[in-house]
Amino acid sequence: MTEDNVSPITTDVVMPKDVVYVSEDIVNTGIGVIIDVKNIYKYFGNLKVLNGISCSIGKGEKVAIIGPSGSGKSTLLRCMNLLEEPTYGEVWLDASVMTPVDPYLHKSILVKSNTYKKRMVEEIKTMLGKDEKDKLKYDDAVNLIDKTSLENLSEKVLIEIKSGDKLKKSEGAEFKKAVKDYKTRYGININKARQRVGMVFQHFNLFNNLTILQNMILSPIQLKLKTKEEATNKALKLLERIGLLDKKDEYPSKLSGGQKQRVAIARALVMDPEVMLFDEPTSALDPEMVGEVLSLIKDLANEGMTMVIVTHEMGFAREVANRVLFLDGGNIVEENTPEELFGNPKNERLKDFLSKVL
Numbered sequence: 001m002t003e004d005n006v007s008p009i010t011t012d013v014v015m016p017k018d019v020v021y022v023s024e025d026i027v028n029t030g031i032g033v034i035i036d037v038k039n040i041y042k043y044f045g046n047l048k049v050l051n052g053i054s055c056s057i058g059k060g061e062k063v064a065i066i067g068p069s070g071s072g073k074s075t076l077l078r079c080m081n082l083l084e085e086p087t088y089g090e091v092w093l094d095a096s097v098m099t100p101v102d103p104y105l106h107k108s109i110l111v112k113s114n115t116y117k118k119r120m121v122e123e124i125k126t127m128l129g130k131d132e133k134d135k136l137k138y139d140d141a142v143n144l145i146d147k148t149s150l151e152n153l154s155e156k157v158l159i160e161i162k163s164g165d166k167l168k169k170s171e172g173a174e175f176k177k178a179v180k181d182y183k184t185r186y187g188i189n190i191n192k193a194r195q196r197v198g199m200v201f202q203h204f205n206l207f208n209n210l211t212i213l214q215n216m217i218l219s220p221i222q223l224k225l226k227t228k229e230e231a232t233n234k235a236l237k238l239l240e241r242i243g244l245l246d247k248k249d250e251y252p253s254k255l256s257g258g259q260k261q262r263v264a265i266a267r268a269l270v271m272d273p274e275v276m277l278f279d280e281p282t283s284a285l286d287p288e289m290v291g292e293v294l295s296l297i298k299d300l301a302n303e304g305m306t307m308v309i310v311t312h313e314m315g316f317a318r319e320v321a322n323r324v325l326f327l328d329g330g331n332i333v334e335e336n337t338p339e340e341l342f343g344n345p346k347n348e349r350l351k352d353f354l355s356k357v358l
Contacts, residue, residue, distance in 0.1 A: 019159055020054065022090065022105045033094075034059045034275055034306055035080055035197070038105060040089035042075050042330075049075045050086070051330035057275070057308055062301050064317035064338075065310045067327035068353060073310045074279050076327070080308065081197040081277060082190055093196065096188035101179050103171075104162050111154070112178040113171040119157045127153070195225060198268030198276045202284050204260040206252040206267075212239070213248040216267045231270060238266040242296060258289030262296055269300075276300065278309040314357055318342050326350045 020039040035057040042050040050072045057063055057080075065073045078084040080091055082098050090099045103109045110116055117138040124141040125134060127149065142150055161167065170176075206215050216238070217231035226234065239245045242262045244255075252260055261281055268276060278297065282290040294316050301307060301320050311317055317324055318338040325335045326347070334347040342358070345351045 019162060020052075020105060021107055032058050035308070036092040037076070037080065038090045038092065039102075040076070040079055040086045040091070042072070042079060042084060043087045049330055050079070052089075053327075053330070053332055054089075055325060055332060055335070057306065059274075060304055060306055061323060062306075062321045063308045064321035064324045065308065065327060066312070066314065066317055066324060066353075067333075071327040072330040073327050077277050077279050077308060077310050081194055081199055083199070093188060093193050095186065096193070097183070097186045098188055098190060098193045101183050101187075103167060103175070103179060106182065107158065109175065109178045109182060110158055110161065110167075112175040113161075113167060114175065115161055115166055115168060115171060116157060119160065120153060123153050123157060191223065195223065195271055196274045198271060198273035200261070200265050200268055200276065200278045200281050202280045204252070204257075204264045204284075206260060206264060208252050211249050211251055212244070212255070212263055215252070215263065216270050219267075220270055225271065234270050234272075235266070238269055239263075242266050256289060257285045258292045261285060261289075261293045265293070265296055265300075274306060276305055276307040278307065278311070280310050280312065282311070282313060312357070314342070314354075326353070328353070 022038055033056045037053060037055045040050050040053045041048070053072075053076060055063075065076065067073050075084055079086050079099075082091065086099055086102075088102055088104060090097050090102050090105055092098065101109070103113070121136055121138055121141045122132075124145055125132065125136060128144060130136070145153070206212075207218070210218065213232070213235055216235035217226075217228065220226040220231040220234075221228055225231075236245065236248065239248055242265075244259060244263060244266075247255060247259065247263075252263075255263065261284075265276075265281070281297065282293050285293065290313070294313065297307070297309070297316075298320055309317070309321070321338050323335060324338050324341045326333050326341065326349075328349050334341060334345065334350050341350070342354065345354060
């Protein structure tokens with residue numbers, strides 16, 4: 001579980017597949033978008049944490065995610081770099097899909113499934129008044145009705161399959177090949193994707209048995225992104241920038257919470273990421289240490305870094321973000337500019353939330 005006290009999403013009717021599709025021409029869509037979250041659901045057993053979230057992060061944007069504890073904020077963030085794999089839905093990085101392919105998002109894949117073909121044959125036989133026992137192959141059946149009727153039936157069956165989560169584990173060789181071909185065409189190695197998307201956690205995640213410098217150069221060297229010399233030079237420059245060059249040979253236990261978090265941010269920057277994800281970066285800090293970490297994040301924002309920040313610091317979100325998403329119950333309930341969302345909230349749940357935190 002990625003969030004403390006995650007609130008379950010309760011629904012009388014479970015419809016895990018909204019009628020959402022990914023464009024068949026994905027390369028020519030989403031221009032200027034670097035992370036594209038498409039209809040994400042995340043279940044932990046019977047606990048439904050995300051309930052069909054879609055959002056896009058544009059290059060250079062600063063997006064803040066706010067909401068009550070347990071609303072799914074951290075889970076959404078972790079899905080953005082696949083630290084959590086969505087139960088349904090996809091996450092795209094530029095024109096590449098990071099997650100496993102979700103067939104429910106692709107008409108071109110769904111229509112290859114045995115379930116789809118079987119239901120289409122049943123519907124066509126009903127339309128033509130044929131007996132249920134009459135044997136009819138799919139390829140023959142679709143040629144027995146006009147194009148408009150075929151399209152209408154197809155849409156009806158697709159919605160039925162999606163909303164009812166009716167795909168089986170095995171849907172035939174043609175379906176399996178369609179999924180594989182799509183992943184081959186649009187997929188990206190997850191380790192390569194994570195090199196482009198830096199992550200900073202609530203609790204620093206520094207290795208206590210390594211010095212500060214060793215912590216910072218470990219990943220780029222192991223992933224063969226930089227030579228040891230290149231990584232070291234980059235790390236030393238970043239440590240100097242955050243005012244901790246004199247701590248390079250110290251161990252994390254010797255640093256304050258604020259210093260640890262600044263090192264954690266600098267460690268992510270050694271990888272030269274295009275996007276930075278911050279998961280409540282100040283929540284584990286003493287109040288007097290919050291400012292130094294927020295100041296560093298503000299500097300990165302002013303330099304044009306694309307970032308997504310889960311935060312309880314409303315003033316910070318208002319000052320730094322271009323756009324704010326308010327989550328509740330695993331849904332994006334409202335999103336807007338900071339000026340509009342904080343100054344003129346539309347949703348009653350958001351109004352109630354802001355009345356308690358501002």
